[in-house]
Amino acid sequence: MLQTSRAFKENATSAMENAGLQRALTRARPQYAKKRLAAVERLPEFEALRDEARDIKNHAIANLDFYLETYAANVEKAGGIVHWCATAEDARKAVLEIARKAGAKTVTKGKSMVTEEIHLNDYLEANGVTPVETDLAEYILQLRHEPPSHIIGPAFHLNREDWEETFRKSHTDLPADRVFRDARDIQSEARLQLRNKFFAADMGITGANFLIAETGTSVIVTNEGNGDLTQTLPRVHVVVTSIEKVVPTVEDTLSLLRVLARSATGQDISVYTTFSTGARRPGDPDGPEEYHVVLVDNGRSGMVGTEFQDMLRCIRCAACMNHCPVYGVVGGHAYGSTYPGPMGSVLTPMLVGVDEAGQLPNASTFCGKCESVCPVKIPLTGLMRHWREREFERHLTPSAMRYGLSLWAWFAGRPGLYRFGTRMAAIGLGLLGRRKGNLPRLPFLSGWTKGRDFPSPEGDTFFARYAAAQRQRNVGGRS
Amino acid sequence: MSQDSGRSAIIGTIRRGLKRGPLPADQQAMLAGRMKTHPRHLVPARGQGDSARLVASFMDNVLREFGTVQRVPDFAAVPGAITAYLAAQNIAAEITVSPHPELQAIPFADTPLLKVRFGKAEPTDPVTVTQAFAGIAETGTLMMPSGPERPTTNNLLSDTAIAVIRAARIVGAYEDAFDLLRTERAGMPRNVMMITGPSRSADIEQTLELGAHGPRSLHVLIVDES
Numbered sequence: 001m002l003q004t005s006r007a008f009k010e011n012a013t014s015a016m017e018n019a020g021l022q023r024a025l026t027r028a029r030p031q032y033a034k035k036r037l038a039a040v041e042r043l044p045e046f047e048a049l050r051d052e053a054r055d056i057k058n059h060a061i062a063n064l065d066f067y068l069e070t071y072a073a074n075v076e077k078a079g080g081i082v083h084w085c086a087t088a089e090d091a092r093k094a095v096l097e098i099a100r101k102a103g104a105k106t107v108t109k110g111k112s113m114v115t116e117e118i119h120l121n122d123y124l125e126a127n128g129v130t131p132v133e134t135d136l137a138e139y140i141l142q143l144r145h146e147p148p149s150h151i152i153g154p155a156f157h158l159n160r161e162d163w164e165e166t167f168r169k170s171h172t173d174l175p176a177d178r179v180f181r182d183a184r185d186i187q188s189e190a191r192l193q194l195r196n197k198f199f200a201a202d203m204g205i206t207g208a209n210f211l212i213a214e215t216g217t218s219v220i221v222t223n224e225g226n227g228d229l230t231q232t233l234p235r236v237h238v239v240v241t242s243i244e245k246v247v248p249t250v251e252d253t254l255s256l257l258r259v260l261a262r263s264a265t266g267q268d269i270s271v272y273t274t275f276s277t278g279a280r281r282p283g284d285p286d287g288p289e290e291y292h293v294v295l296v297d298n299g300r301s302g303m304v305g306t307e308f309q310d311m312l313r314c315i316r317c318a319a320c321m322n323h324c325p326v327y328g329v330v331g332g333h334a335y336g337s338t339y340p341g342p343m344g345s346v347l348t349p350m351l352v353g354v355d356e357a358g359q360l361p362n363a364s365t366f367c368g369k370c371e372s373v374c375p376v377k378i379p380l381t382g383l384m385r386h387w388r389e390r391e392f393e394r395h396l397t398p399s400a401m402r403y404g405l406s407l408w409a410w411f412a413g414r415p416g417l418y419r420f421g422t423r424m425a426a427i428g429l430g431l432l433g434r435r436k437g438n439l440p441r442l443p444f445l446s447g448w449t450k451g452r453d454f455p456s457p458e459g460d461t462f463f464a465r466y467a468a469a470q471r472q473r474n475v476g477g478r479s
Numbered sequence: 480m481s482q483d484s485g486r487s488a489i490i491g492t493i494r495r496g497l498k499r500g501p502l503p504a505d506q507q508a509m510l511a512g513r514m515k516t517h518p519r520h521l522v523p524a525r526g527q528g529d530s531a532r533l534v535a536s537f538m539d540n541v542l543r544e545f546g547t548v549q550r551v552p553d554f555a556a557v558p559g560a561i562t563a564y565l566a567a568q569n570i571a572a573e574i575t576v577s578p579h580p581e582l583q584a585i586p587f588a589d590t591p592l593l594k595v596r597f598g599k600a601e602p603t604d605p606v607t608v609t610q611a612f613a614g615i616a617e618t619g620t621l622m623m624p625s626g627p628e629r630p631t632t633n634n635l636l637s638d639t640a641i642a643v644i645r646a647a648r649i650v651g652a653y654e655d656a657f658d659l660l661r662t663e664r665a666g667m668p669r670n671v672m673m674i675t676g677p678s679r680s681a682d683i684e685q686t687l688e689l690g691a692h693g694p695r696s697l698h699v700l701i702v703d704e705s
Binding site for chain 2: 024027028031032043044045048049052056062063064065066067068069070072078083084085086090134135136137140153154155159160163182183184186187188191194195198199213214215216217223224225226228229232233243248249250251252254255257258265267268269270271272273274275276277278279280281283284285286287295297301302303304305306309
């Protein structure tokens with residue numbers, strides 16, 4: 001998608017004014033949290049499993065070079081081909097080259113955030129290869145030319161009317177006055193539309209949730225079955241995935257699967273969890289004749305050994321955004337990047353640069369809910385703080401805020417002046433807000449007060465109150 | 480960028496981040512040993528217990544996941560059970576059966592009303608019958624490794640999927656099923672599907688609807704004969 005993270009503030013404002021989006025957020029969002037909680041409560045070992053999941057990923061990352069090379073060797077042993085791609089451009093080219101060699105005209109796709117990240121669809125289309133998204137949500141977004149707004153529920157921002165309207169507009173072979181009684185009718189129509197496309201495709205592209213070094217296996221989890229049709233029916237299967245997905249063994253994968261679906265949709269496990277290893281074997285009645293893995297780095301290897309290494313543990317469950325109060329108000333598109341929500345705020349500056357996405361780590365209330373539900377215990381708020389520091393160091397913070405903070409720092413370094421100044425401000429604001437107890441507008445701070453009121457100070461400064469409380473306690477202690 | 484340079488760029492950056500060169504031989508051997516022994520981590524209590532308990536919790540979990548389940552005494556009872564199930568659903572008695580020896584040995588000829596074809600499913604086949612390699616009690620999951628006897632498409636293309644599994648093949652945890660796979664199959668099969676209930680989507684307003692791109696219903700027949 002088009003990177004518009006720089007405009008986060010403007011995006012957020014228009015998101016809050018978008019009635020359809022607000023309706024979708026209000027209705028759908030609490031469901032994720034509710035379902036996750038129910039799934040967690042059904043599994044007494046869940047907390048212990050989170051610790052294990054964290055440790056497994058840490059072990060894999062600490063030996064990432066070794067496990068990636070082992071994985072690649074085992075893919076090749078099983079008859080697959082690994083394409084190592086340092087950049088998004090390398091990855092796009094690798095996919096196109098596979099398609100060209102295979103003479104592929106149409107390509108079906110299972111849901112893959114990495115292909116969104118590398119903007120694969122536009123590139124294929126520009127080069128004469130037609131991509132067809134087959135995940136129900138990705139399918140409608142492709143029809144609407146919209147990016148996903150959520151990493152596991154890409155059409156999270158749409159209401160039923162949007163689905164009906166888009167299907168009527170796009171499926172012109174069907175009677176225009178047909179009635180959609182319920183969501184099931186909409187879903188059935190998509191199923192019929194896509195069935196033939198699965199069979200017509202020359203190549204299928206999926207992502208991967210895990211890569212298993214031990215066996216050279218890629219694993220996908222889906223509920224619809226589209227990913228499986230995509231990787232089974234066409235002659236060529238291409239897995240587009242990223243380097244941090246590798247884990248050592250099947251057993252490691254199984255432990256991670258136990259926390260993935262529960263954290264994501266609140267299911268104990270997804271309907272289809274599928275392990276793919278190489279191409280069709282002798283005697284196999286179906287399956288692809290070619291199996292390729294496009295292994296994308298795109299900035300991830302640079303996170304190893306930095307304070308952002310913890311982010312490489314992420315298994316893309318979306319629990320952080322499902323529980324984030326900021327995401328809940330502005331939705332996914334406002335972030336202006338492939339990955340929204342807290343995990344996106346940490347990851348995006350790494351992928352596209354802090355110049356482009358430095359605003360995102362500020363899209364947080366630092367309430368810590370995200371890390372409390374993260375299945376691999378990524379310290380998301382701490383990582384966002386690191387980005388804020390870097391942003392400030394590199395003078396990327398908006399100038400007004402930067403001058404404000406510098407001014408504050410100058411005062412704070414002079415305690416006497418600071419106390420005097422804050423006392424004057426408290427008295428001044430107290431006088432301003434005397435009548436209503438709050439201040440709907442403040443000089444120079446209209447940006448802040450536009451969405452909220454500033455409470456007027458109810459007396460003295462913090463310092464004065466603290467000193468008074470200390471005196472009180474000392475008096476109490478003596479009696 | 481050529482393949483080799485892509486690979487060395489990625490591996491090089493990782494090693495710089497880890498502040499070391501290639502892992503020393505002894506550490507490589509240790510990690511290779513970990514892969515060879517592939518130790519288990521914590522297995523939840525729900526995936527443990529005696530056979531009767533595992534079959535019962537497998538059945539509970541299939542139902543929880545919107546599947547249906549029926550126990551039959553032996554393979555001879557399978558055609559009758561399928562016919563009755565399809566009749567109850569108002570579906571024509573016409574099935575495509577995976578060419579698994581266990582299914583091929585079923586006396587379908589004794590039930591002439593049931594139209595049976597063995598082989599890979601065609602896109603329009605309404606009902607498929609498959610044999611499950613293992614059942615997993617933990618979540619009511621079926622393990623379906625691909626091979627000549629178990630076409631992957633037969634798990635996916637029909638509206639109604641019927642899976643046959645012997646009670647003795649129901650294990651507790653995912654790890655137990657993979658242990659069976661490691662013992663009975665040489666290496667990882669091309670495709671291993673772990674199937675839990677019929678296909679579904681909640682993409683439209685978070686409303687769960689069964690029957691997305693895969694089967695709309697999944698019926699599991701547990702055969703007690705060992």
